[in-house]
Amino acid sequence: MAVAHSASCSHEFVMIKSDTTIVLWNCNLCHSGPHWYIWECTKCKFKACRPCSVKA
Numbered sequence: 001m002a003v004a005h006s007a008s009c010s011h012e013f014v015m016i017k018s019d020t021t022i023v024l025w026n027c028n029l030c031h032s033g034p035h036w037y038i039w040e041c042t043k044c045k046f047k048a049c050r051p052c053s054v055k056a
């Protein structure tokens with residue numbers, strides 16, 4: 001599934017945490033990470049670190 005680009009989505013981020021060190025995420029915007037928690041858009045599943053979730 002293609003992830004909608006941020007331009008077409010008014011992101012609504014929620015913080016999600018990993019319960020395991022196996023599942024980690026990188027920020028889709030600045031590629032920082034891996035993080036054991038990330039902010040994910042409930043609409044397009046775009047994942048961003050905290051600073052990026054604020055400015056995205």
Ligand SMILES: [Zn+2]
Nearest residue numbers: 009011041044
């Ligand atoms: Zn979005």
Ligand SMILES: [Zn+2]
Nearest residue numbers: 027030049052
């Ligand atoms: Zn970021």
